[in-house]
Amino acid sequence: MTRAHSAVSRRRFLGGVTATAAAAAWPRGAVAQPKTTLTYWNGLTGADGKVMDELIDRFTRDTGIQIEQQRIPWAELYAKLQVAVPAGEGPDLALIHTVEVPHFASDGVLEAIDDATLAGKGFRGDDYLPATWQGGVFQGKRYSLPLDVPQHILYLNVKVMKEAALAGPDGKPRVPGSRDELVTMAKKMARGDTFGFAIGTSNPGRYTWGFHNLLWQNGANIYAADLKHAALAEPAAVEVAEFWGGLGNALKIAPPANANCRDAFIAGKLGMWIAGSWNFTGLREAKVDFSVAPLPRLFKQPVVWAMPHQYSFPKPKTADRTRREAAWTHVRWMTDHVAEWTLKAGQVSASRKAHGDPRVTGDPVLKTLLAQGANWQVGQPTPKWVAAENLTRPVIESVYTGQKPAKAAMEDLARQINALPE
Amino acid sequence: MATGPRRRRDAEGLALTLALLALAVLWLLPIVWVVVTSLKPTENIVRLPPEWIPWPATTEHYREVLFSSSRTARIGRAFLNSLVIALGTVALVVLTAAMAAYPLARMRFRGRHLVFAVLVGSLMIPNAVVLVPLYVLIQRLGWLSTYQGLIVPEAATTFAFGVFLLRQFFLTMPGELEDAARIDGANAWQVFTRIVLPLSQPVLAALAIFAFRSAWNDFLWPLIAVNRPEMFPLPVALALLRGAYAAESYGPIMAGAALSAVPLLVVFVVANRRIVEGVRLSGLKG
Amino acid sequence: MTPYLFLAPGLLLFAAFRLYPLLEGLRLSLTNARLGRASYQYVGLANYARLADDTRFHVSLGNTAFYTVASTLPVLAVPLLLALALNRGRLRNVLRSLFFFPFTLSVVTVGLAWLWLLDPVVGPFNYYLRTLGVPARSWLADPQTAMWAIIATTVWWVTGYYLVVYLAGLQDIPRDLYEAAALDGAGGWRSFWTITVPLLRPVLLFVVVTHVIGSFQLFGQVFVLTGGGPGDATRTVVQHLYETAFQNFFQFGAASAMAWVLFAIVLVFSVLQFRLLRGHTEF
Numbered sequence: 007m008t009r010a011h012s013a014v015s016r017r018r019f020l021g022g023v024t025a026t027a028a029a030a031a032w033p034r035g036a037v038a039q040p041k042t043t044l045t046y047w048n049g050l051t052g053a054d055g056k057v058m059d060e061l062i063d064r065f066t067r068d069t070g071i072q073i074e075q076q077r078i079p080w081a082e083l084y085a086k087l088q089v090a091v092p093a094g095e096g097p098d099l100a101l102i103h104t105v106e107v108p109h110f111a112s113d114g115v116l117e118a119i120d121d122a123t124l125a126g127k128g129f130r131g132d133d134y135l136p137a138t139w140q141g142g143v144f145q146g147k148r149y150s151l152p153l154d155v156p157q158h159i160l161y162l163n164v165k166v167m168k169e170a171a172l173a174g175p176d177g178k179p180r181v182p183g184s185r186d187e188l189v190t191m192a193k194k195m196a197r198g199d200t201f202g203f204a205i206g207t208s209n210p211g212r213y214t215w216g217f218h219n220l221l222w223q224n225g226a227n228i229y230a231a232d233l234k235h236a237a238l239a240e241p242a243a244v245e246v247a248e249f250w251g252g253l254g255n256a257l258k259i260a261p262p263a264n265a266n267c268r269d270a271f272i273a274g275k276l277g278m279w280i281a282g283s284w285n286f287t288g289l290r291e292a293k294v295d296f297s298v299a300p301l302p303r304l305f306k307q308p309v310v311w312a313m314p315h316q317y318s319f320p321k322p323k324t325a326d327r328t329r330r331e332a333a334w335t336h337v338r339w340m341t342d343h344v345a346e347w348t349l350k351a352g353q354v355s356a357s358r359k360a361h362g363d364p365r366v367t368g369d370p371v372l373k374t375l376l377a378q379g380a381n382w383q384v385g386q387p388t389p390k391w392v393a394a395e396n397l398t399r400p401v402i403e404s405v406y407t408g409q410k411p412a413k414a415a416m417e418d419l420a421r422q423i424n425a426l427p428e
Numbered sequence: 429m430a431t432g433p434r435r436r437r438d439a440e441g442l443a444l445t446l447a448l449l450a451l452a453v454l455w456l457l458p459i460v461w462v463v464v465t466s467l468k469p470t471e472n473i474v475r476l477p478p479e480w481i482p483w484p485a486t487t488e489h490y491r492e493v494l495f496s497s498s499r500t501a502r503i504g505r506a507f508l509n510s511l512v513i514a515l516g517t518v519a520l521v522v523l524t525a526a527m528a529a530y531p532l533a534r535m536r537f538r539g540r541h542l543v544f545a546v547l548v549g550s551l552m553i554p555n556a557v558v559l560v561p562l563y564v565l566i567q568r569l570g571w572l573s574t575y576q577g578l579i580v581p582e583a584a585t586t587f588a589f590g591v592f593l594l595r596q597f598f599l600t601m602p603g604e605l606e607d608a609a610r611i612d613g614a615n616a617w618q619v620f621t622r623i624v625l626p627l628s629q630p631v632l633a634a635l636a637i638f639a640f641r642s643a644w645n646d647f648l649w650p651l652i653a654v655n656r657p658e659m660f661p662l663p664v665a666l667a668l669l670r671g672a673y674a675a676e677s678y679g680p681i682m683a684g685a686a687l688s689a690v691p692l693l694v695v696f697v698v699a700n701r702r703i704v705e706g707v708r709l710s711g712l713k714g
Numbered sequence: 715m716t717p718y719l720f721l722a723p724g725l726l727l728f729a730a731f732r733l734y735p736l737l738e739g740l741r742l743s744l745t746n747a748r749l750g751r752a753s754y755q756y757v758g759l760a761n762y763a764r765l766a767d768d769t770r771f772h773v774s775l776g777n778t779a780f781y782t783v784a785s786t787l788p789v790l791a792v793p794l795l796l797a798l799a800l801n802r803g804r805l806r807n808v809l810r811s812l813f814f815f816p817f818t819l820s821v822v823t824v825g826l827a828w829l830w831l832l833d834p835v836v837g838p839f840n841y842y843l844r845t846l847g848v849p850a851r852s853w854l855a856d857p858q859t860a861m862w863a864i865i866a867t868t869v870w871w872v873t874g875y876y877l878v879v880y881l882a883g884l885q886d887i888p889r890d891l892y893e894a895a896a897l898d899g900a901g902g903w904r905s906f907w908t909i910t911v912p913l914l915r916p917v918l919l920f921v922v923v924t925h926v927i928g929s930f931q932l933f934g935q936v937f938v939l940t941g942g943g944p945g946d947a948t949r950t951v952v953q954h955l956y957e958t959a960f961q962n963f964f965q966f967g968a969a970s971a972m973a974w975v976l977f978a979i980v981l982v983f984s985v986l987q988f989r990l991l992r993g994h995t996e997f
Contacts (some may be wrong), residue, residue, distance in 0.1 A: 014681035038724050047657070051669075076657035078668045085961050093572050113750065190974055199476075199835060199850065208670070211855060211944060262834040262852030263944050269678075270835040273474045292471060404945025407858050427963055445803035448796075452812040458827045458870070459816065461838065465830065477845075528724035530719035551731060552984040554931045556952040557875060557973040560959050560966050561738035562731065583730035587724055616716045638973065643822035647934045650954070652960050663822040667938055670826070678830055685823040685971035692818040707878045710773075 023352040042332040043072040048101035049080035053288030054351035066100045071332045094323030102396055104141035104314045105141055105385035112389045113142040117149045117319045138314040138356035149338040150316035152356035157283050157312040158219055164295040166277040170195040188302055192259035194275035194385060202259040204267045211263025211406035212399040219311035220246045222383045233344050233388040236420035247412035251405040261404045286352045286371050298371050300378055312382035314356055346359045394423045466682040470563035473678050490677055503684040504664035505658055510644055512660055517643035518636045525590025530620055533598035545626035547588040573656040582643045590635050597631040634706025637695060662688045732775050749964035767780045773840040773952040782929035787927050793873045797880035814874030817931045825938025828867045854940050857947040864935050876921050881916035923987045936957035951976050
């Protein structure tokens with residue numbers, strides 16, 4: 007199928023080349039399309055994106071509905087969505103993270119979903135993990151439907167750990183039980199161009215998702231309980247920032263702020279790695295010898311950062327029933343085939359249906375991810391969450407590189423967040 | 429007597445040339461590295477020590493970025509977008525700038541000094557200064573994520589430079605042919621299209637290349653003026669291949685980077701002298 | 715009538731998409747306009763006043779100024795040295811083409827290539843440094859070196875362009891001047907300072923003016939290579955403007971104020987340089 011598909015697009019491409027002058031009218035109809043074509047935006051830029059491609063190919067074969075996928079990194083995707091939807095250029099369907107729901111909803115970017123429609127399409131709250139289902143609601147109205155639960159997990163590089171004598175007699179790498187143990191183990195591995203521990207994919211210095219995870223483990227958060235004032239100057243948050251700043255500096259265990267940790271892990275230059283669940287299928291593809299463990303408790307609680315993906319319907323300029331129905335068909339189809347998505351993309355499903363699938367429970371990584379469920383925590387439901395996250399990135403990076411002391415940086419960040427416009 | 433120093437100078441010249449050649453090779457290594465990386469199978473890309481011979485070689489990354497229908501940023505489509513935008517800009521700039529430069533160089537009329545002064549002065553306006561209001565304007569026109577929304581502002585940016593460049597050239601043209609045509613009854617438009625333009629081919633080509641390059645490579649304006657990813661031109665599509673939370677492999681990124689260099693490389697090889705001439709004309713009289 | 719008809723299309727284009735936005739920006743800078751909001755109010759100079767307190771804007775200005783100052787000498791000198799060398803040796807046109815080639819690449823392509831070369835863990839540059847016994851650094855994530863890495867990348871990118879400009883300028887210098895100087899016993903070094911530099915002055919000034927105006931708009935390199943990091947160590951004015959207008963709350967009013975501050979600075983520099991240029995070419 008992949009092959010047939012690429013032949014089609016090659017023909018499209020060549021057709022386009024010859025018609026460059028007239029390319030303003032891109033040949034949408036170069037291939038006969040008897041049915042609807044949906045536009046669908048997502049930020050699945052990792053290995054999970056390729057899995058989405060395969061599933062969408064199957065969906066098109068099953069239903070005849072074509073999907074034009076557009077994939078750009080999440081941060082840009084959200085900025086574009088914010089601008090495109092009011093201009094009438096939004097997609098029919100967008101996959102977004104749970105923390106985006108409040109601000110998109112309050113800015114009128116997303117269409118509300120009423121209960122009757124939901125029930126009519128066969129979506130029931132009881133089928134879902136409660137936190138994921140609830141994440142689609144803002145101020146009493148539903149704006150999105152959960153697909154899966156990307157989350158953090160600990161990856162262990164067998165080769166690196168063996169070399170540092172950190173594997174048991176059975177060849178299995180040791181799993182750190184505490185922060186001290188993790189640091190001691192990481193120090194044993196860190197020498198030359200090999201690093202013991204990292205959080206984040208590319209640019210670990212500004213990996214907010216990892217920083218949030220550590221905050222939550224220490225009982226801290228971006229906002230205080232009132233969701234109005236930043237809580238980053240609190241001692242618990244500063245303690246996390248101090249650990250963050252020590253990773254590359256005082257402890258000398260983590261790679262530089264702009265290292266590509268995934269590549270380092272693949273190249274056998276990184277021992278223990280806290281990163282997203284979406285990385286593991288790619289690691290298998292690259293034939294890396296690795297194992298996984300539940301996220302270690304580095305602070306007070308073994309909280310695991312989780313961020314359910316949600317299907318949402320951006321407001322169109324003019325309502326188009328056929329397209330909306332087609333979008334629903336796709337959401338329904340993916341929900342019904344979510345076990346496949348789970349298996350190949352490494353993302354645990356939000357609906358419980360696939361959780362008992364023997365292929366899921368039989369996979370060591372997926373089993374570990376599912377078992378973390380009790381410790382999941384998501385971002386705070388405030389429209390300012392994302393803006394605060396944008397401000398957090400450079401600040402935690404300056405802590406990571408040792409440009410700013412942790413306490414002053416957190417106080418500064420809290421000030422910046424409190425100064426965000428309403 | 430004279431052969432001694434000359435031979436020594438020859439030897440010095442040869443050594444200098446060889447040293448410069450070596451430096452040039454070193455200078456181009458980053459580009460070689462891009463091409464080498466783009467030809468390696470994914471599992472061979474991240475290797476230490478670095479491998480400079482891409483063997484076994486593969487074209488999978490090129491196929492992926494060009495033809496895969498469901499891929500990330502559709503480099504193939506972005507390539508076409510860039511081509512349309514760059515050619516459109518060239519056409520618009522060359523036409524409007526030539527038309528404007530002609531009277532400024534060859535006719536006397538009220539306000540011509542003012543017009544020219546404003547145009548030259550505008551060369552100092554940084555593009556970033558007009559970014560926001562231009563966005564508002566393009567949005568009001570309904571031109572976001574369209575070719576005209578990229579071509580027209582791009583052309584407006586290069587226009588003043590084009591007028592400047594062409595006027596310098598028109599000023600140096602001898603007037604006899606124009607006079608002869610006028611005596612034969614040709615009107616101003618006919619003189620312009622039949623005499624002036626054909627005589628100006630070298631400088632028009634230089635301007636065309638300049639406009640092509642700046643439109644092909646522009647990054648900031650398309651980054652904000654295009655919301656629909658299928659309308660991204662190459663630089664934007666390439667920059668966005670690299671996500672913050674998931675690391676794309678270097679293979680497709682480098683394949684896209686290499687592809688993006690091809691059109692200008694071709695122009696460069698074919699029109700090397702024109703480019704040098706253009707830089708000369710634009711640079712020395714600046 | 716004829717000249718105006720010829721001018722009309724171009725001037726219309728220019729007025730609508732260049733002049734009008736410039737003035738419209740000034741108006742917007744006096745409002746609290748935000749994208750997606752239907753209405754806005756005039757707030758006087760409030761946006762400018764806020765800029766006085768915006769420490770990240772100050773950092774961006776400082777970084778932009780640092781870049782401008784620090785990059786000028788290498789951008790001026792590296793192509794000049796190359797041009798002098800090329801002018802003496804053989805294969806001038808071939809070499810000129812080779813050095814020119816990077817300039818045909820887009821800033822994104824340049825950035826991606828160098829990002830990969832300078833990768834702190836798996837990049838070749840650090841690998842060879844280590845084999846030479848030099849300690850590896852994360853050039854782009856180290857606040858001491860990040861801006862210098864961006865400058866080096868830029869020099870690599872634009873050298874070919876200025877090389878061509880210099881070569882053209884060198885060819886316009888009559889050969890017999892050097893011969894006469896040689897007869898007077900002037901060495902290469904002296905004739906460089908007494909003949910080459912003075913006669914090349916307009917070219918040198920052109921290079922400086924072009925480069926300085928470009929420097930104030932530094933964005934693409936930073937966007938691709940560092941994202942303004944580490945921390946805010948390479949954040950530039952244009953990047954700050956871009957993020958204010960198009961990423962964080964779409965504050966068009968505030969961003970327009972930044973644009974006009976930038977414009978004012980560029981204007982002052984241009985006038986100064988124009989004075990300088992005019993003063994020295996009339997010898």
